[in-house]
Amino acid sequence: MVDNNWINIILSRGLRLTGVFLTLTLLAGCVFLDYIPWLQPEEVTQEIEETASDTVLRLAFAGDTMGAGKVAPILEEQGYMYPFEEARPYFEESDLAMVNLETAMSDRGDAEDKAYAFRTHPDFVKGLDWAGIDLVSVANNHSLDYGVVAFLDTLDELQQHEIGYVGGGVNAEEAYREQTYEVNGQTVAFLGFSRVLPDVSWYAREDQPGLASGYQEERIYQGIRQASASADLTVVYIHWGNEMELEASDDQRRIAHQMVEEGADVVIGAHPHVLQELEWHQGKLIAYSLGNFVFTMSHEDIGRQTAILQLEIDAEGGQKATVSPFRIRHGAVWEAKGEEREEILRRLQTISTTGEWQDHVFYPR
Template identity: 40%
Template sequence: MVMSRSESHQRRKRERSKRLRRLAVVNFVLLLAVGALAVVYALQRGDGGSGTPDKPDAAANANGGSADAGKGAGDAPAANGEGSQDGQSGQQAGDAGGTPSAGQAQDGAGGADAANGGEGGGNAAGGDGPGSGGKPDGGSPADGAAGTAAPGSGGSGAPAEAGVGAGSGADAANLSFTGDILLAASVEKLMLKNGYGYPYAKARNYLQLSDITAANLETPVTLRGTPAPNKQYVYKASPDALPALIDSGVDLVNLANNHTLDQGEVGLLDTIGYLNKVKLPNVGAGRNDAEAFKPVIKEANGIRVAYLGLTRVVPVGSWKAGPNHPGLAESYDPSRAVAAIKKAKAEADVVVVMVHWGTELADLPNADQKRLGHAYIDAGADLVVGSHPHVLQGFESYKGKWIAYSLGNFVFSGMPDKRTADTGVLDAACGAGGACSLAFHPMRAVQSQPAPLEGEEAAALLKRLAGISVHATVDANGLIHAKE
């Protein structure tokens, strides 16, 4: 039987996961053996040769330590009309007020929160900012799965120091996330020149080693459609770009954002159709509101993970999904999202909410992000992962759960603000109880191609993330810890 590209990709991921689990078991057994030898050695070094251990505590610690060691822890060309703001002429999704009525512009249009819908300016050169262009160094990809997932180590395994119920390695669902992925505009030009796999070449290892990798797809995929009127940035991507996205390691995409209907309802329906054709699961949009708010449930290592897509950035009210028309799962009023989360929690072990929200180019989350993030977790979400600001925002530990307020751009047109080039891959090891442990792998995009950062550059980015996190910190290895 001939398998589709998506099925083949999933099969390769399962095989890699099995190999990593076997490696972890072998390492664990070897470490236990080393611990046992340490105990024997300590027993033989008794005072006067009596056989009584010199330092019984040290021997016990050596054995216990060996067991623990086995745990995993826009450059927007002027020709495309890409300027400085996306939410022009009353199309801005505003944070100043309530939900727009159908066919009306969002609150805040014309100024109250004009920064919230822009896509940034561009330079024609195509540079995304300075940074390292090198691949991860040191060790094979499997090395990261057996121990701590340290940035730049070449491994993308389960993060260390998993919380209660979080699990690690083979007894956890190992999830990865990226920020915005754009397959149009100057990114498309780069792919046509260098191949559709170009954007992922230096980050591929970090996308492929987890059980499930999810991203925000910031463009409709269609060959048809009518461009949205009065909108600064209007995108359209070719379905030819999808196989490379799947081959990169991406297993699921969120469509709940302010570009999915750039080509109207026809473009949205085409997008869903093309994604279904290549068997790439998608959330956050649908032929009606029931489809838009429906989760995708995937299983990893026996753990059921539900993904939901939401947006609080909707250019006009008609983009919202309704009972009888296509659109997005919006979250200006969180009641529908809360109901969907509660339902998903009854069907899955872990609930992940991917949400488009916030103020562009802001380092810190705004009040609506905090309010909604807390409401999602109170409803049963275990992990909330945000996008839209185009820059990295910090993490928050809330009631034992995690909010990643913004993962910034991942593959995107470059922007004048150099912070938009800072990006990375977020790993989460989540146990059947819903607890997750997190690790962040810092990267920087050059010419729309993210690459791992090393040394002082990695340390500086992780330190900045620690400084803007809430009740959380990020250590020098990229591990994210809760703090009071």
């Protein structure tokens, strides 16, 4: 007959051994799982999201920029860096920054017979350079306000400070040609056109300095097709629309959509002197008007509201737009804060409805 005490001891030790074995098995399993990334879905998801959101390019854009009119005496007193003091960090942190240069930069030439003729001191280019502006569009209705001689001075000043330009040139070939940059392994092409020109004499021709006309739509589309064929990203900066209109016209929308369908990845507009809506079309950003930037004082408060638009492009070509509101005051642009900032964003959010807003960031749907 077996002693019951021995049975109890054997069972007790067996259970303890089984427990130890199970514990070791579980521990080994945990260690094993640590070395198999595909068995950890939460970490993999986070890694994919971080990779997908990696920014390959950051571009910055602002609107109509000049140092003439009421701005001129302020800049003479304060210096040519002054108007960009609070804007500079936004341009500097971007890979490329661009504005619409709506003036001649020269001390020569005679004013055209028009209501407003703008000519800015040549030293204004030093402010653009200091601010971190990499290129400008000269395709607008003021670049030739003081004739060809002042326009050529403008191009010379830009070249001397290594600031690129599109939308104008010493002849048609240069005016309609894209400006190309290699950034972070990406080829970025920029084009400029104007659908607001005082006279056909402002058109660049084979042997005549001037601007890239945007009135001939097929020429715009041809330029986009040519540029996009060899570029990873194609940007069109276009002067168009109606002054002080708060939203783009149907004609602007039609042309903007066609530009995207022809190969433009970004369309930036100017001329209305107010901020107009942002739109996503086929996942590409259209900013119909960025309004005034460093500019002579507007008679209407809404014309003194502006913004810097920063566009981020990820490795898959996805885009998101960040809007940083500014206020034009005393010949310069200053960051809008508090209720003023919220007012600018509320208006843009109300009229920009093709994407999703998260505070001041606009995402495509």
